[in-house]
Amino acid sequence: MYISLIIYLCVFTQNSGDVNNYPNILLISVDTLRANHLSCYGYEYPTSPNIDKLAEKGIVFDNCIAEVPLTCPSFSSMFTSKFPRTIGVTRNGLGISEEDISITELFKDKGYFTFCVQSNWTLKAKLSGLKKGFDIYDDDFHVKRWGIFSPERIADEVTQKCIDIIKKLPEDKTFFGWVHYSDPHAPYHFRKKYNVHHEEKVRKNEKTYKTVKFYDSEIRFTDEQIGILLENIPENTTIVFVADHGESLYEHNYLGHGRKLYQNEVRIPLIIVSPEIKPGRTEIPVRGIDIGPTILAIANIQKSKGMLGMDVLNESIDKERVRVIETYGGAVPKIPILRSLMKKSGPIMQSVIVEDWKLIVKGNQKELYNINEDPKEINNMAKKYPEKVSKMQSIIEKWTKNTPINNKKDIKKLSNEDLEILRSMGYLE
Template identity: 25%
Template sequence: MDRPNILWICTDQQRYDTLGCTGNPYVETPNLDGLAREGVCFHHAYCQSPVCAPSRASFLSGRYPRTVRVRQNGQDIPREEVLVSRVFADSGYHCGLVGKLHVSACHPSVEPFMERRIDDGYKVFHWSHHPGRADERALNWPANEYRLWLKEKGERFTAVPRPETDLVCEGMPEAYHPTTWHADRAIEFIQVNGAFDAPWFLSVNFYDPHHPFDPPAEYLERALKRSMKAPLPGPGPRAPAPSPFLENEWKNGAYNRLKEYRWENLSPQAHRCLRAAYWAMIDLLDHQIGRILDALEKSGQMKNTIVVFMSDHGEMLGDHGVYLKGPHFYECSVRVPLILSWRGKLKPAVKENALVELTDVAPTLLELAGLEVPEGMQGLSMRSWLTESSGADEFRDTVYSEYLNAMSWHTEPAAYVTMVRDDRYKLICHHGKGLGGELYDLLADPEELHNLWNEPKCGEIRFALLKTLCDRMAFACDPLPVRRSDF
């Protein structure tokens, strides 16, 4: 059997409920909906951290953030860690990356040229951490290929604030938008590598729909019209706050410091515009991903290519009175879209209830490609379950996620938070003296509005889930180095 190509598409900060196939009537995602129809669509996939670098280091290594030693934004992944791209490269794959990597510190103040890399296996490396800002020098790098591409085309990066809120801008036209640049580079890679015998592995890491919210004007206008029928986010701040971190962001804004995102500072029109802009960015993503899938089809490589679509973590988007991300484990923050497709090899299915983790993606791809899973990987391969099972809709009993001081701005108290959920309940533990936690019955309370942590009638449930959480934390310890003998 020819070894399959791997096309791994990952968006940034896209919550699970943002595709037509996951029930959102306010987005236009025909290409991703089509991919879901011919693949396996997971409705309960969870990231292992609600923040970029820990999540990305985790799913690219198949290891938990604490184990891969990237539990914070701004940390460098140790050089001895092995990403799945390295494993594919060592097995003869041509490996490429387009867009963001973010498994090490990524700020011009410490990495003035580009993100530090380990031996990650990527030989083609079209890197752009984010588009930058309108100011050419602010938060930008000389190796930002998107900005170099703009310069070649005689264009400057622009973003025009909207009257509803300056948190939303009319961004670059579609022809010059960062999302289009990602798609162009991916198509180029697919077409070039299709002429060679070696299999290929391509990571396409789009920056959108991560803030700043700046879709092309025509996409935003269409989304604004659709959003008039959509409910506004809610509820807003309410007492008692289920966590001290949420309470701090109600006072200080997103990231505990961006006061422009404070709920009380935003009008209903601003809330609606923010939602519309987010959905518009996803509409644009779908259109550009459609171009990539068309190129794959036209090149004759679709049947021998495993396609993955997912996101690194979610987005609060105003729910529970908060925007962006942080030490929050609501479904909108940790539950993400996940689609796996391999035409003729994976039977199309919708996994409504199956709990899966993003750590499971890397070992699954390796086994589907007939490669050995490294002993350091902690995720569970889904290969047998997807290809040989009788259609069971259960995979994991629980999913686990963690936020261990992952961002520098959450202080007083410092945010060390862990989460476990089973098929009904979610428990969130706020670690530290005098701190409690959260407990939600997701069957009776899917919007997670009623914290049952202190409910006496739920004491046995809380105890059982705390024991499960302790187990998950214990089993997240590093399996490396491998034991060589009994003593």
């Protein structure tokens, strides 16, 4: 058993319900940012000096996984604290419904001013439904770049938008803000000024090396912008830093995210910085649905009925905690009726993690890894430990049976522009 990390509730419950007694909270998220490409998560190249500084001031969660390695489903899980299948948001292009309560609505009810600066097309209000509860949801980025509609807004513009909104707020207004950066998402643009791979020696695999070099330059650029943002926000703002999913950089013969469940795609950074928190690191098992209740607890807001995650700052979490995750693939079909039918189709891959052991199941294919000893998931031990495989598989089966897929009918309408963008991002079948 782990002892809870801090005693937020004790600090704040003695205050009145007045929102001014609670901190400003800024959720900073980065799309497609695998944890192990940040220096503060052990990466050998200096991609993240500003995020590292943040990490030194706060608590770093070493063992946090996304519910699903895909943008809109992952954020929908964080904001509703429910599994993607429970809310019927298993792919991009499917958004949350009116009946799914988002943490933003609870912040709004508490009296917080709420704003969001968005940068990823799949998170636009009309596609994601995540606008609920936000006073400002700035998702206006229709600029064409490189001759095509850009699926993302570039980090410098995101930073500036966020600073502008905060500067215009009255000083006595307590805020919950969400700022999302998307630069590390493909297509990766090489930012020479932010290149962290300076050695010129020829690598064995030039294609992989170039991809990693490009990807890392996008991370370093985003990090720079996060540094600028952090210098321009009110002191004592509580910061929650997270990613929606990682990225496979040709590992397991795959470039991208959404289709597999290896650690490169599902292990995400999570850092929380607040005057109330003693800096440090923890390996408690955390998952996407915990993000919402944890942020709520910082403002002493009770999670709503049906929210499934835990407040990882205050609740005790077993190190044996069972985490089942799954993916449905990345893309949505072009034809609306197929999008409706698709809801009934099951996951393409499922996985369960219990302590150091991880089982990945795809049809009859089973892979078992000790992710502590073999973090790259190379040595499949399924044949060596058949009993472990069968025990872990039965956990997945039980979870699947007890967690019905939501077959809600309200499918978001996709315009021709949406279809063009989703195609450019690789999210259209």
